[in-house]
Each structure stands twice: as C-alpha cells, then as structure tokens.
Amino acid sequence: MNLETFLLKDKIQEIENGFKIKNGWLLICESTYDEIESKGIYCALIKNKYLEKYSSSHSWPINYGYEGKSNVYGDNSYQTYDNEEVEPFLFRKSFNIKDGIKKYIDVGEEFILFYRLFEEVADKQNRVYYFVNDYGELDEVIVVEPNKVKIKLKYLKEYITMRDMHFFISFEYMILRKTIDKDWNLEFIDKDFSNENYFYNHLIRNDMGTYQSWILGNYFIKPNVSKRSYLDFDNFHCEEFIIGIDENGEIILKNPKYESKGNFTFTYFKKEVLNKYYNNPIEYEIDSFSVSNKYFRLKIDNNLENIIPVLLTDLLILPENEQLHWKQYNIPITEDLKLSSTYYKTMILGNWYESPESIDLYFKHLYNDFNKKWYQKFGWNLYKPLAKEDEFNFKALHLITENNIKSFCEQTLTIVKLTIDRINEKEIVKGIELEPNTKGISKFQKFLESKNMDIPDLFEFLRHLQSLRSGLIAHTFSNSNKECKKALEYFNFNERNLIDIQKEIFKKSIRTFSTLETHLL
Template identity: 45%
Template sequence: MNEELFRLRAQHVEITKRFINNGWIEVYRSGNDSEIEAGIYCCLVSPDNLNKYLEDRDWGIHWGSEGHPSVITHFRDGGKVTEYFRFAEEGLEPFIYPKWFTHVKERYVDVSQEFVNYFKLYEQASSKQKRSYYFIDDSGDTEEVIHVTERQVRIKLKFLNEYLAVRKMHLSLCFDFMIVTDEAGAGSAFIPKDEDFISNSFHYNHLIRVVPGIGDKPLQSWIIGKTMLKFDAAKSGKFWFDLDEDAHESFIIGYDDDGTEKLVRCDSEDYKFFTPVYFKKEVLNKYYDNPQKYEVDGFHIKSSFISLKMDNNNTDYVMVFLNDLTMLPQKEQLHWKHHNIAPQTGMGMSGAYYDTMVLGNWARDSDSVDVRFKAKYHRFNKKWFGKFGWHFYKELTGSDPQHFSALHLPSENNVRAFCEQILILVKATVDSLNEEMLVKGLSKIENEKGIAKLERFLDIRSIQIPDMITFLRNLQDLRSGMMAHRFSKSNKNCQKALTYFGLTEHNYRQVAQDIFIKSLFTLNTFSKLFLDETEEFEG
C-alpha cells in the first residue's frame, strides 16, 4: 500500500479545501474510495449554536436519523404539554437526506427542498439515483446547480454560498475517513498518533493505532470530525431575484463633436424616443442557432423569456431603438453590446420596419430577402393547397420546421455558414417537391428525379422556364457536391454548379443572397402562373 494513502494525506487536503473543487462543493459521499472507507455528510448550523457545536467533533445529526421531526411531551405549569418540533436537534438543520428502503432495496439521496425552491431549480432525472437540478436565468439559459448520484451529492458553490448568506446559517461538512491494513501495507507510515485539529472553523481528530481482534489487518488510520463553510454576512441582503435597476448597458448611438463614439445607457430619458442603435448581423447567430428556444423574424426576437423589437430587414445590420434594449436581461444586453457598431452613412430604418412597427401598417413585407422568402414560402404553399388540394412542397416534419424558421442569410462570409443555410433552403424546396402529385396521371419514367418531374409538370401545361430549371438543377448539384457528400474536385456536376454561381472563398454571403433572391423569384413565378398573384422583389 502507498504509505501516503495510509496517512490519509489526500483527505487532509480535501478537508483543508472544504471539499471544494472547480467551483463545486461535495456535500455527501458514502462508500469505499479505493481502499478507504469514506463518508461526507452535512447540516446547517445556526450562528447562535456555532461555538457550542465546535466544542467537540461529533456531527450532531447523522444520516438515517437526520433531524426527523419530533413530537415531545413535557411538563409545564403542572401539566403535560405536547409540542411538534421541525427538527429534533436544536440549532441544527438537515440539508441532505440519504434514504434506504429495505422493502425494495433501493437507495437514493434528496437535497433540501427549501434550497431547491429558493432557486426554482428544474429537475432532470434518469432515475432517483441519478438526478441534476438546473437554475434557469432571465434569458432562459440553464446552469447545473446540483448533481446527485446514489452515493454522492455535489452543489455549485456560488449558489450554496448565497443560500447560506440569505438564511444566515453555516454549513457543517462532516467527514469520516478510515483505512485498515497490516504492517506491510502501512510500512513506515505507521506511527501511532491521536491528534486533534481545532480552530474556530473545524474540529477533527486523526487517530492511528492498533486495533486488536479485527483479523489480519489490525492497523487503523482514521479521521473523523467536521469543518465549517460559514456564511458571508456582507451578502445576506442580496438575493438572486432582486432586480438591479442600474443593470443597464450603454450603447453607441453616434459621435460626439470631437469625433469619439457617443455611448448612452439604454434606459436614458434624454434619448428615449426612436433613437436607433445598430448591430452586426452576427448578433442574431445565437438565436438562429437555437430555433427550439428562439423565434426570429423581420421585426422581433421572441422566446418564453425575452421579447425584443428589432429591424431585421436590412442585409448588413440590425437596428434596435435604444430604449427597447431595456427589455433584455443584462446578460443579453452584454451580448448585444459586443456586436454594437457606430452608425454609418446609408444606415437607417427599413421601410418595412417603419411601415409595420411605427405606422402600424401590417400589409408590407420585409425588405430582407431571407425574411421575405420564408413568409412567401408559407403563404404560397397554403394558397396552393387551398386551390389544388395538395401541397406543392411537402409539409416539413420533425425538426425541419424549426430549422426552416432559423433559415437566414449568412451573417458571416465563410463556407460553414453558407453550407448550413443553403442545405436548409434546398431541403425545404428542391428536396420537398411533392413529386407524387407533380406527375400524378402522367406516365412513369424510371429513375426520374424531382426537378425532372417538375419540368414535366410544367411541360404538360406548355410552360417553359429553362432558366429556372437550370437554377434548380445547379442548386441541387451544389448541395449534393458541397454539403450532402464529401467534396471532390472530380465531381463534374458540382464544379459546374460552382461556376454557375460564381462561388469563391471570398463571396459566400453574396452568392447566398443571390440564391435567396432566385428562390424567391421561383415562388413569385409559380404564384403568378398558377395562383394569379403578382409580386416583385428586386433584391
């Protein structure tokens, strides 16, 4: 055996650190740790009881009997009085509840429900033995706070510190570590000792001794006692749910006379009426990338937690009125602040946003091609079904509606963003053509693909649109060559598509915009030919 193991060196270090590691604190452990029999338990201690509690190394309460409520009868004023007590031990309160049910031989651990309720923690569990609890902030982001297994409980320290401060209670971390071995195992580490470690924050003992009559391993090294995690009185008046009225960020609204950028807080009373603030398009990536949580359109970002009015109808930037940014939690304001840009010549509010959000005219479509395409796509498919009884594009299923909702003109000029968005667009259009209905009643052609079926659907009605068919074929080849399969320079169809679109490593965003415009033109053309609608978009 390692002599350091017998000396319980690692356990001394753990006690010194109060079982804190990487922002987490271990408040419960039960069972063997390699060759060491290990136990960690905890309870809350009132400040009035702290000095008395630290007079010895006794835990005060123990798992299996952790402060069960008690009904006690005693004599008062010459008669019997029966009283109910929440906890059996005065000045101590259980925080961890290990449970063992012999009739089903099941073991699990609960954490104080008061702690869970204080932070409104959300529980996710695969079983009673494996559970996690999450804090959900004002933006809807989650953070794990409690991690529970059958024989261990860890808690995020910053949450526990706040709870202790608000409750004005200390946490006692109780521990019991023991190892037994023989002379060969202990080696030179066997030096009998009975040493107490005492301060105003801990009280424990390390005992090394011979214990006769326990078989062939009579040498024992044993640490038992407790150490305190004390509450911070300076934080006792601060609560996680308190609204900080000063938690508003400043944003660039223009320039001062000397040419420096002018920063104004978003809750400013002097600039509360229609003061525009501009942001890079990249500010929306966070929300587009999480479509199951956020809905993004030309005029809003919405979720169960936030709602922000914005002008997302320009190709290169997003505009928000300064005071509207106060609707965001401070963490979200910091995200937007990171993408804030100073206004430049030519920037301004889009006509769509002005008509819709300022004048209240809801009839106008977005000026942004991606937003306009998505609105047109849904409107076209609905009207087609209303007229013909079947959908021109098969309805999106599974997670596809969320991906389509997040479809947008790439905000960055790189191949990854380009491929992600074009893949979604092609899947919703070319791949979703209702092939069965397009050729219903027509002769069958072996191995005929979707675009060929569309071409026959048009031919039978004496409609010739060769440029559109060429666009769709090249779009399909681009998707197949760059995104659906491993890219190869020998893929002639893909190479031809790259030439058709003029795609280089320097113009991904511009080509994506061109594809969106042509896709919208396709919808407008079908609307004009089959639905008697006329709509123009110049891009």
C-alpha cells in the first residue's frame, strides 16, 4: 500500500465525482469490510427545508438497518417514519431464521409506485427494477445486488424534484495499519471539507498503536430547477432524436434541421423499428442500406444484429408520421460510434460492399447468388423461382427481434418455403433410380449421392426443419407426432430463446449453400 492509497485519494475522487457510474448510473449503496480496509455507502431523502441542517454535518442521516420505518411509540401512536425530516430510500433487512441468517436490500415503495416499476427477481439479493413505457419496452432503473445498489440518475432526479427533496449519499471509508513506511512523513489531521455538493471529515491519527485514515460524510444530489417529467415524450418535438447522454445521465436530443449536412452525427434505433416495414412487404423495400417505399428512401445501416444506426440529417427525408414511428425505437448507446464495417466501407469510404453482415440479409444474398451459380453449372435452378404472388415472402424474411412464437413460425415457414419446398424435384430425379413414394428430401439426398456426396449432418438438419414445419408451424401440434418432438429436441426448444433457434436455422441453411457450392459448383 502506498501513501496515496492510505490517504484515500481514490475515494476522495469518488466523492468529487458524485458517485457517478458511466452511462448515467449512480452508486447509492455498497459495503465491503476487512481487517485493513472498509467501505460503506448508503443513502436517504432529506426534505428541502431541512437541507441546511444536514448538509453542514458529516454524520449520516440514516445508518444501515436503522431506517426508522413504521414505529409505534409509548402512547401507542403510529408513525410511518421515525424522523419527519429524513426519509429512508433503501432498507437493509436481516432475518435470523432456522436455516441461517437471510439478508437483502429493499427499495422504498414510494419510488417504485411513482414509476410503477416492474421487478424482475433472480432471488431476494439479486433484483432489477424496470420502467415500462407505453410500448411495453423495459428500461433499467435500479439494480440490486447482495451488497450493492445502483440507480439511473435521471429517474432519481425527477423523483426528488417532484417530491421537493434532496438525495443524500452517505459514505464512510477507512484504512487501518499497524505500521507505515518511514518516508511517508504522515501528518495527522481532523479536518472538515465541504462545498455545495458535499460535507465530510477526514481523520488521520494513531489510535492506540494503529494508524487510521477515516473519511465520513455526505454527498448531496440536488433536484432539477423546474418540475417536468423526463418520461413524458409529448414534451419533445417528434423531429428530435437522441445523439448521446450527458454527464448528468440526461439524454441529448437534437433536431435534424439544426445539424450541418457535413457532420457525421448518428442516432440509433432498436432493430424492431423495421418490423412495421417487414410486415408490409408489398409497400416497403428493405436492404442493407435503406428502407423505402414510393414516398421516401431512408438510408440506414441494416447490418448490425440489434441496432440500426442512421445519420441524423438523413431523418429529414421521413414524413412526420414516420418520424414518430422511428422515435419510439430511438435509443442511446454506450459507444461513441458504432457502425458495421460494410456500411462504413460503402457509405462513408465509397467502396462497394461484397455482401451484407446481418445473418438474414446474408442468407438472402447467398440464396440468390447460389441459385445463379447453380443455374450456370447445371442449366436449371436447384430452388425453383418464386411466383410473382409469392415474392413478398422473400422480401419479408428477417431475423425476429423478439422471443415471439408467432413471428418465429412465420419466418421459419418462409425459410422452408424458399429452400425445402422449392427444391427442383423434376430435375434432380433425372437419371436416378428411386424407391416408390420417395419424398423430396430423400430425392435430393439420392441426387447428391449420385454426385459422390454423403452429408448426413445436412440431411439431419433438413429433415428436422421439415418436421418442425409440418408438426408445429403448418399444422396444429400433436403429442403423437414423434418426428416433430424429435425436431423440438434437435433445436432444443425447451431451453433456448427463439431468436437463437432461428439464428441456427439461418446459419445451417447458409452452410447448406456453401457446402453444395464447394462440392458441386
């Protein structure tokens, strides 16, 4: 341990930083203890009119386990809080039950009710509270761990603003040492430090043969200047979009009209924003770099798995109702700039791309490319061309963005229609001897065997995919359908996310193209 560590310089930096964690989060509870070093962080709400009293002291307004919630006094009077000036925000609970001591941290019910937070529980010591917006989307607000709690600053600031309160983060840091280095030239102090944001005491002494460095105090989180809800999206103009997060955890919004055409400022959207257009393939076209109809063509980066980057100025092309649609999926991201290499090389550097990066677009790219190469080799298409009335299936095919069985079935059925259902049986059976009632996949297997290709893994996948289509997607499910049950086991339906299963189907379909191309083309 060096002198700066003993002097708690890094802890002082935490205080001056306001206990802020990156991306708009705030640390409001943490406890670690050992024989040498200990750390304690806790919190409380202080009514504004009592701020001066508590902001001029290093003593904690509330201590661990002594929150003073719901008391009955000697005259049998009931009081919600022990101290009318101070309100607990967290509650450290401990229960000595037969199988041991159980401990966890609870969050004040007032805050949870204010935002109507949804609680997701792994166990009592590990919980996450979410704000649920009008579209059913979740935004993390509080994360509770066994000895640590963090909160998103923007929600806390709005809450204390609406309640006319300050938020205190109480802190204690201590280091104890039996000996110190002679060259430290240590000076003993017992000194208060304060400004508009904090008040703390730093004590350095030798206490009965032990050197002690101890910081105790409070940090003050102020309410906002004016009372307004950060979550009321009606307050924002529809043409404003998120371009980042500031140091207070606030999203930064900007109107595309005020952005210079020469700037490369990006805003980001959830991939779900495209579902509206995929669900109407007759009107809309979607590719690696755009979504369009006869009224507009918006340039996008459609090569990343979970997000859609868009140049802020490009959004000016959208009609007002389309801007409103995109705004509901607008999100901040942690990276300064996140683009696919395909988009960067093509749209920024001006070099033409070879293939899309997104697995669904890559599948469609390879599907067409493979069919062309097959035709050049054999003079006929392995996958028969779609009728004009069925072309919408190809346009609407995409990787699902939610764990939704309906969407999964629709998209998986499309993959089967484009591959297994479109195998050109008329051509592949020419010159091959077949048993009576041989079906399509078996005919294809015999064709490849005639080309000296034996690929059992490929046909295992195709048969299970066909069984999945027949037993779950195209028809109602039946427990008596043994082949469908085998397919569900093959794709591990009971334990996997549907998005991951569909990725596997895309990947193995792509592998089918590449395997056939390697051996035959």
